[in-house]
């Protein structure tokens with residue numbers, strides 16, 4: 001088969017089968033880190049590296065409208081979400097999310113979530129076993145709802161957490177996982193849509209300037225308020241990814257188990273080590289495999305071409321494991337972030353570029369703040385790790401330790417560790 005005809009073979013099935021390994025595997029054969037392929041029936045250009053990040057985030061090159069497949073919108077992001085907008089329309093919608101970048105806002109969320117953690121964890125001492133991934137999801141749900149002004153009865157925290165996790169878990173799957181995600185989204189869009197209507201009608205009071213209040217009042221570029229469904233979609237676009245930080249909590253536990261020397265560093269209260277550990281968790285463990293957009297015009301990148309309307313994919317997992325950028329990328333080594341500061345377009349687990357003007361995740365600071373606080377608490381907790389399946393399959397997107405990370409014999413420290421937030 002010639003290189004050309006091979007490049008025109010649709011690769012959607014190998015992608016589904018190989019998950020995170022698919023794109024890095026193809027990139028290995030390209031020293032220039034660019035591969036032309038075909039996905040979902042369209043020509044696609046896949047790119048990697050800090051320069052490619054700047055190319056990808058330049059709206060003259062890549063647009064988001066019509067780029068995200070329906071099954072991903074129907075599960076992960078929601079129809080009409082900020083992720084799908086371009087230009088001034090995106091900028092105005094993004095204003096809704098920019099307060100998330102504010103350090104006071106980050107501190108507020110971290111405080112609510114750590115309060116929820118500190119309230120919950122003592123009860124683990126009386127349990128035979130705790131599945132950390134599941135419990136972290138409930139703690140994060142409690143904390144983020146309190147912080148965002150979303151009323152939540154105690155009994156509703158677990159089912160809400162389950163739905164939020166299902167929406168993330170099923171976005172790249174076929175079959176039951178996918179349909180579970182769709183049903184979860186349908187349920188929660190309806191419930192939160194009713195809440196938005198109640199806030200607008202004045203029968204429920206949203207705390208002033210809370211996320212709930214801002215979403216209910218937000219006006220789009222056309223001067224109109226968001227319709228009820230889109231408002232629910234955007235409310236979920238704050239709550240759902242916050243609960244997704246539970247994936248990283250399970251990964252942090254996995255890292256502490258396999259690299260126990262990090263426990264001492266986290267307990268020491270040295271915030272530089274804590275920050276380095278958290279960056280390494282976000283770099284090393286797989287979450288977003290790649291990001292996609294549509295070519296806004298005929299494009300050429302490092303000699304490879306894609307026509308207007310074709311797909312452009314940024315290889316997120318591959319870039320976070322690129323030997324040229326990281327050296328020994330498959331070693332978990334937080335020290336690398338003490339030796340070399342984080343560069344904006346090098347470490348891209350939550351996208352690249354500037355979150356104020358582009359699509360980069362506006363919740364990155366919150367993710368880092370939450371993980372710093374929860375990793376320190378995890379390191380301080382005493383527990384045993386019984387025999388279980390801790391493998392993290394790269395063929396599953398999103399992946400996690402198969403067992404969800406089970407702990408037994410939990411003992412809560414008498415005193416909050418130095419440096420805990």
Ligand code: HEM
Nearest residue numbers: 082083238241242244245287288350351359360361363367
């Ligand atoms: C598990 C942690 C998280 C991961 C791995 C993650 C990852 C990402 C990625 C890869 C993007 C897409 C960037 C792009 O399209 O260029 C994104 C966008 C976004 N994230 Fe996050 N995120 C996380 C946490 C959060 C949190 C905590 C929030 C809010 C509190 C949040 C809110 C958003 C929003 C609203 C967008 C859309 C931005 C836009 O299109 O302009 N994320 N995130």
